[in-house]
Structures are given as structure tokens and as C-alpha cells.
Amino acid sequence: MSTSGREAALKRLRIVGYIEGISFLVLLLIAMPLKYFANQPDAVRHVGSAHGALWIIYLVVLVLAWQATKWPFKTAFLGGLASVLPLGPWWFESYLKRTGQG
Numbered sequence: 001m002s003t004s005g006r007e008a009a010l011k012r013l014r015i016v017g018y019i020e021g022i023s024f025l026v027l028l029l030i031a032m033p034l035k036y037f038a039n040q041p042d043a044v045r046h047v048g049s050a051h052g053a054l055w056i057i058y059l060v061v062l063v064l065a066w067q068a069t070k071w072p073f074k075t076a077f078l079g080g081l082a083s084v085l086p087l088g089p090w091w092f093e094s095y096l097k098r099t100g101q102g
Contacts, residue, residue, distance in 0.1 A: 009068035010102050013061050013079075017089030020058040023051040028086060058083050075101055 031047040034040040059080065066076040078095060082088030096102025 006068050009061075009065040010096075013058075013065040014093055016054070016058050016061045017083075017093065020051070020054040020083065021087065021089040023047065023054045024086060024088075027051045055083060058089070069101065071101060075099075 027044070027047045031043040034043040062076065062079045062083070065071075066079070075096075079092050082092035082095075085091070093102065
């Protein structure tokens, strides 16, 4: 793939990663406390559904970026692992920059 295609794939991954990461933080820091401390379970239902959809989109974009960049499996695996950790997408972006892969 061309350099511009690689850069576009990385840009998409960065944008989707930020959005997915924010949705995870909103779920953990706002929706879950509302459910358990304010008796509002709908917060988790709605935010959780949105976050789940964004997580799937992130994984699809990660696979596309993996194909476009020709990363080793370890890098793609770390990107997937980062998706289930709070602040994971930001850590993964930092990892890519530190290792010269992003």
C-alpha cells in the first residue's frame, strides 16, 4: 500500500481510537456510577451499546491498519489488547510512535 494509504489508515485508527476510548471512559466514570449510585440503569444501557458498537468499529479499523502498515502480529495484538483497557488507545498510539510504527 502507498504511503498515503498507510497514513490514512493510521489516521482513521487514531480518530476511532480516541472516540472509542472516550466512550469507554464515559461508561466507566459516568454511566456506571449513575447506575449504581443514582439508580439509573438506562445510562449503562445506552452508553454501553454505543461503546460496544465503537469497540467493534475500532477492531475493524485496527485490522485494516494492520493490513495497510504490515505491522508484525505483536503490534496488532497489542492494539487489540489496548482496546479493552482504560486509556488503552492512547497508550497504543504512544507505543506506535515510540517504536516508529506510527
